[in-house]
Amino acid sequence: MSTANKPEVPEQPNSTKETLTKIIFLVAAAACLTPYIDAPVALLMGLVLALTIGHPYMHLNKKATNWLLKSSVVGLGFGMNIQTAMQAGKQGILFTIVSILSTLLIGWLLGRLLKIDKKTSHLVASGTAICGGSAIAAVGPVIDADDKSMSVSLGIVFILNSIALLLFPYLGHLLNLSQQQFGLWSAIAIHDTSSVVGAASKYGDEALRIATTVKLARALWIIPVALVSAFMFKAKSRKINIPWFIGLYILAMVIYTYVPFVQEYGHYVVVLAKKGLTLTLFLIGAGLSKKVIQSVGFKPFLQGIILWLLISVTALWAVMHLI
Secondary structure, eight states, X not given: OOSTXXXXXXXXXXXXXXXXXXXXXXXXXXXXXXXXXXXXXXXXXXXXXXXXXXXXXXXXXXHHHHHHHHHHHHHHGGGXXXXXXXXXXXXXXXXXXXXXXXXXXXXXXXXXXXXXXXXXXXXXXXXXXXXXXXXXXXXXXXXTOOHHHHHHHHHHHHHHHHHHHHHHHHHHHHTTOOHHHHHHHHHHHSSSHHHHHHHHHHHOHHHHHHHHHHHHHHHTTHHHHHHHHHHHTTOOOOOOOOOTHHHHHHHHHHHXXXXXXXXXXXXXXXXXXXXXXXXXXXXXXXXXXXXHHHHSOHHHHHHHHHHHHHHHHHHHHHHHHHO
């Protein structure tokens, strides 16, 4: 039979829609690299797209945000003096120890009180206490957490993290916090490193320097918390994901401090790093799909809110009265 008279197969209607979705998404992502889009706006843009047209590259989102965040944080080191950063880190060490231990303890108590699955409760507490998604990603495999516990805890942390990024700079100005006070407060009370840096960069350069240094020093607690978690849950021995990029960040600060050439041109790397973090926050917002939001149960979410409010209010009181 001749194929000459066969009718042409019409193009699938979804094909045009998918192409348009990809174009809109890529244009929005590119806009985040311009000077006109800051971190809070980028996060909102990503969230709006996630809840309307969706994320056309969701399968790549986790790797992209992970790589961008770590590379951008290292890039920020090329604009920070190691001696000044160490002073800021020493200043925040007491806040770090007290807040981590108290958050983990209160998280455990809330988990028992609300009768939440033990592993989910521990992941939410770990993410709130240390550094959000990075802590959950490190502790989860160590305690043999299943996919549901991981997705629920990540969803809670990312939702609250997004709210904090948008809210904290406004509250900081409303309360007339100094750069030093805001840097410490955001490093302690905001979950993820990306949103800590985003909020602090919105507030000022000194706040950014303090917040980044204190937050990364805080992230080192992933290692002892993961080891203790493995013992508590009697899990099989597993490899712990050590935050290696913190070492590169310190190396970048050392190079910036002692190499004149880098001091002269390092600010260009910092500008790129800040734009990289803005794009990271756009991708994080775009990853908060309806499915992620719907997967979060009421009790774990309530635990996350209570822990976040406790650490935020306590840390705010501390920086306002002790700094």
